[in-house]
Amino acid sequence: MTISSSLNAGVAGLNANATRLATISDNIANSGTYGYKRANADFQSMVITQSQNAGLYSAGGVRTSTTRMIDERGALVGTSNALDIAVSGRGMLPVAPAVSISNGVQSGTMMMTTTGSFRPDSNGTLRTDSGLVLLGWPANADGTIPVLPRDTISGLKPVTINANQQAGDPTTALKLGVNLPATNTEAGAAGDTLPLSVEYFGNLGTSEALNISFTPTVPGSGSSNEWTMVIKDSAQGGATIGEYTLTFDDSRGAGGTLLSVATVSGGAYTPADGTLDMTVAGGPLLMTIGRLGDPNGLTQLSDSFAPTSITKNGSPVGNLTAVEVDEKGYINATYDTGFTRRLFQIPMVDVPNLNGLVALNNQTYQISPESGSFFLWDAGDGPTGAVVGYAREGSTTDVAAELTALIQTQRAYSSNAKVIQTVDEMLQETTNIKR
Template sequence: MSISSSLNAGVAGLSANATRLATISDNIANSGTYGYKRVTTDFENFVINQARGSGVYSAGGVRASTSRLIDEHGPLVGTGNALDIAVAGRGMLPVTTAVSLNATTGERPLMMTTTGAFRPDADGILRTESGLVLLGWPANADGSIPILPRDTIAGLQPVVINANQTAGDPTTSMNLGLNLPATETEAGRSGSTLPLSIEYFGNLGTSETLDISFTPTIPGTGSSNTWTMVIRDSAQGGAVIGDYTLVFDSTRANGGTLASVTVNAGGAYNATTGNLDLTVAGGPITMHIGSLGDANGLTQLSDSFAPTSITKDGSPVGNLTAVEVDDNGYITATYDTGFTRRIYQIPVVDVPNPNGLISLNNQTFQVSPDSGSFFLWNAGDGPTGPIQGYAREGSATDVAAELTALIQTQRAYSSNAKVIQTVDEMLQETTNIKR
């Protein structure tokens, strides 16, 4: 009967608008929640009678369906903490629950979030107040990221940063730029040895020295332009690790630059790169003295002994002072000695259909059959956006739009209630016919 179907349609309308009211209430309540993704309600009609020209119509009513717009992004809000992290674009941060870290069976669940305010806990593990633990790939000792599978979480580990962490960086290369006095290789000179000491850092952060001596070759007449360079390592008790004969060019075109380097003992010399391959107590060190004819390496000019450019890598042991995250997701630690070290990389998780993800508490999501399988990207590669430190993603709720929808929902709800009231009055009239 059409009048009964009208009653059912009115009830369905009340239910559908009540659902829409619930989503609007949720959106407004979370208008200040970082990383919140708003929920929308769509109405779909039911058709009961499809016969054309039957002269009878039955109201099917309406059904409400809700969906969370996970692919919508809220505005980025700047903060004062380097470990407030957000993804500026598509993709999410990999996280897991703090409870799962102590689990003895099963793997940690992979969860995703677009933003988080991470802080080290008592064990140095980066986590949010709600218990979300940040996951990343740990870097090797040299700062490189190992090649790991990107379609599983096998290589992901909780990011650990200890405030009392100390680290040192051993010296692996140095540049020796200095000028030797050309007048010291002339006949009649004393042939005094010129000393030079260069500090380097061992594998355990200890301070060691390379003691280098330059002894001129004194000819009977004229100038030899020849020096003997001996390198000793303090970490090996002053043992000789390199003995070289240096001959300098005296022509107009390349005067003062290296003409030849003869290895008497120790590591080899590469004439193309200008490097000496030395071996100290802690391992190999590459020392750049300049290639043949290179004016930026060792030179022999005028009458002065002057170091012009002596540089090296490495640093002594230092205390952690700051941690920052760059656009590529690399976490870099800075120490009070001026040494910086890459310690983790945070990948960005992406799925083919973000709106198909399962929504969980605390603005987190999990993979579902509708979302498709996940893939771990380098931040900024492929479809993903860069990672921003000192930032949080704001709520995707537009309060003005939600209030407008609230007024519309209120009117629609009242109209459906009016339909039910009208049907009730009509049924009452039908009942009165019998009297």
């Protein structure tokens, strides 16, 4: 009966607007929740009578579907915690509940979130107050990230930082800039050996020294412009690790620069970049003495012996002072010696349909058939955005828009209630016909 369909349509309208009211109340309640994605209720009409000119019409009513607008992004809010992390653009952070990773990250335990305030627990594992543990790829000892599969979570580990850890950075490269006195290679010079000690750091953070001596070749007449450089390693008991014959140019255009380097023993000299391939107790060490004709390396000028520029990498053992995350998702530790080390990389999780993800508590999401399979990107690559430290993502709720929708929903609900009241009065009139 047509009048009965009107009653059903009115009830459907009440239910639909009640659902919309629920989404509005949820959105307003979470207007201050970091990372909250607003819910949206969409109405679709239901058509029962499809034939034209039938003479009768039955109301089908309305049905509603709710969608979490996960692809919308809230404004970033600055904080004072270095490990408050948000994503600027597309992509999500991989996390897992603390209770589910006691035996490692298992398949199906990974969840996603767009922001989180992470702090180390008693074991140094980064987690939020709600128990979400941040996941990432651990770096190798040299700071590189190993090649791992991007379509599974098998390589992801809980990000753990020991606040009491110490670390040292061994010296692997050294640049030597020294001026040798030209007068020492002239006939009649004393021929004294000039010593130089250069500190470097071993694999265990110990301070070692390269003891370098420069001995001039004194000719019977004129100038030889030639020196013998001997390099000894204190970590090997003072053993000689290299001996070289240096000849300097005395021409007007390139006077004082290296003319040739002859290897007597030790690593070879590479003219292309002016380096010596040394081997110290801890392993290879690349020493730069300058290219041939280069005034920035070893020189022979005037009558003074002066180390003009000695630079090296590496540092002694230091204590952890700070941990920060950069835009590429690398978690870097800084030590009080000035040394920095890469500890983890946080990948960006992306799926074809973000709005198809299953919404869970604490602004987390999981894969569903509607979302499609996930892929782990490097931050800033592919469709993903950058990782932002010292920031949280704000709620996507627009309170003014929600209050406007609240007024509309209230009016629509009242109107549907009026339809039910009217149908009730008409049915009452129908029952009164018999009287």
